[in-house]
Amino acid sequence: MFDDAYRSGHDRVAALVAGLGEIELARAVPACPDWTVHDLVAHLAGTAADVAARHTAGMPGPSWTAAQVERGAGRTVDELLAEWDEHADDAARAIEDRRVPAGVLHDLLVHEGDLVEALGATAPPWDGWAPAARLAVRQVVRGIRGSPSLVVRSAGIEWRSPDDPGERRGAAPAASRPARSTVTVDFYELYRGLHSRRSRAQMRDWEWDGSPEPWVDALPMFGPRDDEQPLPAAS
Template sequence: MPATDPVAAWREAHERVCALVLDVPAQDLEASVPACPDWTGRDLLSHVVGLAADVLGGDEPDDHHAAWTQAQVDARADRSVEELVAEWRGNADDLVAWMGEHGSRPLNDVVIHEQDLRGALARPGGAHSAGVAIVRDRMAERLGRALQGRPPLALVGQVWTWTSDGGPVDAAAVVLEAGDLDLFRALCSRRTADQLRSWTVRGDVEDHLDGFAGLGSLPDHPLPE
């Protein structure tokens, strides 16, 4: 499959995360993940592993509510990192086949949480992957829907540029400029309101801030990434 195929991108992200968690000392995964402060790194790994298992088992609520995700963590509380990776790898082929029939929603979860883990572990990587590009565009589309009827917003990165109404950047009422990875993380509710304000080079982002909270409340403090 080509690298731009979302299922192939899931495969790549899956293997990057497996390699990452197997490469760090196990105790490092017992620290809290700032982007998901209620969970440790091992908890976050349990969630992405559990999501794959639940999707294959036909248990995937539309809203991915907190009780559902926490149950994935609780069910794996006594498993080692190696056991979690073995479970995830054991489900990988079946999940790839499932995505071929039902769509690649699981890509969003693994790509977003890969960066959560990397930030927590100070192990950067994957920022220029096909998965990040695909999920960034999906999250931007989601933001565009949330901002319908509001003055146009433009996000201008080093390479990537987007406008909420599909028009030119010059016509946008509000323009934010930042690095491509920062913009991706902002689209995933991983940047503070103050960071978004600091990137504003035209207009006032205040009335658009709630659109960036589509995956949860914006963090109170910048994440260590």
């Protein structure tokens, strides 16, 4: 599953950035403001090359990624895409065989969204990222312990934190249950928020039953942010 998701993500990003002009390639990426579109493509291509070469010491730290951006500086986007295409299958197999963490896949899917939003494109199709995203949501929600509890509803699925009493027979009356918040949100927006791609204010605008606090700080895996992020274009 993960190998197919990586390959399809590679194909979509390649189609998105192939043929971009200098102005678009030099555009800053709002989710990664220190990087341009060109820098982000260099990182993705460099990640595949490093994984294929088993050069994973320091992954995914800042010096590891900075070296990829530096290697890609001065190269055309066509050259970067050619490098990525050469190593994409090796990277996909390494993810599927668990020789590298699944985070390599999520890095691609999250950065795909970064590029989509920076370039004003439409959100990627569900079949390219939803199966892997469901596992990420489950992992995050199951890591929430204690009270208040959290219920997340998205894409027709419900995830409950482990200490949520649920609606079991014999459960305490609602008035006497521990504090709970329930959020209902578009699945793409949920995935972006969990990866620190939505501001606190944007996450508070999700449909909440109960307080959005402390979740706007606790849910983003890389910490909360206050800079509002662009949304993908309407399809």
